[in-house]
Amino acid sequence: MLTTLLLLQAAAHSPAVTPKSPGEIVAAAPDAAWRDISPLDLLVLELVNGARVTMRLAPDWAPVHVANIRALAKARWWDGTSVNRVQDNYVVQWGDATEKKPLPQGVVAPPPAEYWRGLGSVWMRALPYRDAYATKVGHSGGWPVASDGKSAWLVHCYGMLGVGRGLAPDTGSGAELYTVTGHAPRHLDRNIATVGRVLEGIEALTSLPRGTGNLGFYEKAEQRVPIRSIRLGTEVTDVPRWQYLDETSAAFAAYADARANRRDAFFNIPAGGVDICNVPVPVRRKP
Template sequence: MKKSIALLILLLTALANAGEPRPPSQVIAEAPAAHWRRAAPENTLYLELENGRVIIELAEQLAPGHVANIKALTHERFYDGLSVYRVIEGFVAQGGDMDGNKPVGEGKRTIPAEFSRKNIPAKQFTPLPGPDGYAPQTGFVHGFPAARDPKTGDTWLVHCNGAFAMAREQSIDSGGTEFYAVIGPAQRYLDRNTTVFGRVLEGMEILQQLERGNQAGGVLENPDNNRIVRMRVAADLPDKEREEFEVLKTDSSSFRELIAARSNRPEDWFVARPDYVDVCSVGIPTRRAN
């Protein structure tokens, strides 16, 4: 009953001035310009692979240490010539310095984990109605799928498809250089076990084209087959080499309407309407800027 009431309130709020319920595609297409934000070049990475560019937005508010460190490593060209050496079908693509032999400069090889943050105000969190199997509450914050514990005030990013995170060894604070992206279904059991600090805006098809590992743990026999040509921070490149993206603001009324539309599809085609949507199924609309 509580779930139905919460969803009804969400739907009524989103559609108060919109007339009849609109399907998700229409909500996205008709979202006003003020409901979109530009992805900041200083927090956007370009992972250049042999078969194309993967564009990643970094979540500075949720994992400032990891964002600062990967930008420092990128500035010193640490990832250039390395590889995406561990690729497991339906799971993750992991890249970096497999042997741990490449020297680092200003960037650190290991940094403290940032599994969650306590300084994110509840009002900045757009919650989803209904239960979740992995967290007391799920929703969106600063344009990223996230979870929250209202009792402790902890907020963390979750492992949806396209999540960009830092791999680690047994020690909690052993990560720092070896990134990975989720290339299959949501891997929510990893939440708060590694630090998620970004998401792929464009280029998932490039990651999907990578050669899969054929050794233990999904490691490639020849990692150079998935060579990283270079990694760059978008802000460091000339304007002509940048690609500008806009992301629908997750605290906008358009996004709240999108949540309601995804939860209970209004199109006539649907016979069964589940009255539910999970955090990884809403999708955060992203488009190229004009």
């Protein structure tokens, strides 16, 4: 009885443990929980004003499209092209506004429809929450992934990189690219090749004036935002090394749980669930 009383008194005087926010969990993640992103998979866009956007490519998910993108970058094909479309709450798109610039030798046009992969070739850390567009969602290799039980595909979350195309069977060469800048347009999943994501600098695109034409395209040539260059990460001398938080780590598990169940001081009622696009894979510059 005395022991129980002492324990109760000790608990009453113990300071309450303040649950960590998702950001605090990520900041405290050990170095062993982070995985390097290969410089070969980086793509660096620079606007004429000096603003830079760094992207990670996904060759395992869209190998032919990514090979095309690398060939276009090596050929300096995008130099002097422009951002041509800024649609509010949707996408920012860039490429050759005339759609007449010849593609470099070696670019496959049109590539195969690399919209999904066989499920047997994909390992996924699944989220335990329902999804409106897929039977299962989760993360694999630093990417947001969905599955129907037969195949798996990259999800159109904020900051993801896609390939502009015309009507099917056109699959887009990779010369026209866009990034998602609004609420996740999941209806595009499995209909367009998703080839990467923005790691840093997306504000250089989201802050651009909205296009006044149909679908957010700029109506006048002087409205378009010129692109100085797009280079592979291996071609840019001062590009940082990047890492993503490994979805197999304990830190990622705690982070995902915290995104679904906010227990830090601001929140009164945890949601008890989370959308795949509200669990973005954390990235950081390598220390």
